[in-house]
Amino acid sequence: MSEIKLKKDVRSRNQQQADTNRRLFRKSGLLALNILGSPGSGKTSLIEQTARRLSSKLRILVVEGDVETERDADRIRALGIDAIQFQTHGSCHLDAMMVAQSLQEVKLDKVELLIIENVGNLICPAGFDLGEDLRIVVGSTAEGADKPIKYPEMYLHADACVLNKIDLLPYVDFNIEEFEAGARQTNEKLRLFRISCTTGSGIDPWCEYLQNSYTKQHNNMR
Numbered sequence: 001m002s003e004i005k006l007k008k009d010v011r012s013r014n015q016q017q018a019d020t021n022r023r024l025f026r027k028s029g030l031l032a033l034n035i036l037g038s039p040g041s042g043k044t045s046l047i048e049q050t051a052r053r054l055s056s057k058l059r060i061l062v063v064e065g066d067v068e069t070e071r072d073a074d075r076i077r078a079l080g081i082d083a084i085q086f087q088t089h090g091s092c093h094l095d096a097m098m099v100a101q102s103l104q105e106v107k108l109d110k111v112e113l114l115i116i117e118n119v120g121n122l123i124c125p126a127g128f129d130l131g132e133d134l135r136i137v138v139g140s141t142a143e144g145a146d147k148p149i150k151y152p153e154m155y156l157h158a159d160a161c162v163l164n165k166i167d168l169l170p171y172v173d174f175n176i177e178e179f180e181a182g183a184r185q186t187n188e189k190l191r192l193f194r195i196s197c198t199t200g201s202g203i204d205p206w207c208e209y210l211q212n213s214y215t216k217q218h219n220n221m222r
């Protein structure tokens with residue numbers, strides 16, 4: 001089999017499972033997030049902050065994707081939030097089958113907000129639909145403002161972009177306008193958030209966006 005044919009088969013199998021996941025999520029009435037971004041951009045920190053604010057309002061389940069270790073799931077569990085760790089043992093992204101496997105034993109009708117943290121990587125996760133409702137790309141001021149134009153796939157299909165670590169702006173050479181213009185150039189519909197998970201700055205509008213998205217989804221199902 002040629003490499004191109006093999007890639008097409010992998011993508012189409014993934015898409016079938018992603019469609020199945022999405023149907024299941026819709027039936028359960030939950031809002032599913034796929035959180036992507038480079039290693040260390042602050043994906044888990046964002047989930048921790050989100051869980052702290054929203055766990056009294058929405059029942060949250062987190063699926064953590066990592067190449068190795070249970071560390072990120074342990075961080076979420078330390079907050080009293082249910083978390084499942086999926087270790088890919090080498091794969092640089094989650095796929096829809098991995099998500100389905102992670103959720104096999106879960107009663108999804110008890111979940112209102114499902115947060116999936118993808119493997120830290122600015123390339124591969126972009127090509128794999130997991131069945132999510134919202135795709136969120138997390139960047140940080142430590143990575144350089146040119147990332148959206150250098151890795152456009154990540155931004156192209158995202159619904160929102162969180163720029164994290166804005167507390168570092170006085171110390172790093174980072175042009176926030178350049179970053180946001182690059183992100184918008186790739187995807188003009190992108191919702192932009194400026195956040196610091198360390199200070200908590202910008203977390204409120206982000207959580208409001210999630211709550212409104214959940215309410216909209218829930219009302220649409222009636």
Ligand SMILES: Nc1nc2c(ncn2[C@@H]2O[C@H](COP(=O)(O)OP(=O)(O)OP(=O)(O)O)[C@@H](O)[C@H]2O)c(=O)[nH]1
Pocket residue numbers: 037038039040041042043044045046072119120121164165166167168195196197198199
């Ligand atoms: N200064 C600062 N540091 C942050 C912020 N958010 C996260 N960090 C730090 O950045 C590092 C990486 O954060 P994580 O949340 O583990 O990043 P991640 O994207 O989940 O990393 P991987 O799962 O390994 O891809 C940690 O040392 C965090 O404490 C922030 O807003 N400001």
Ligand SMILES: [Mg+2]
Pocket residue numbers: 043044045072117
């Ligand atoms: Mg993480």
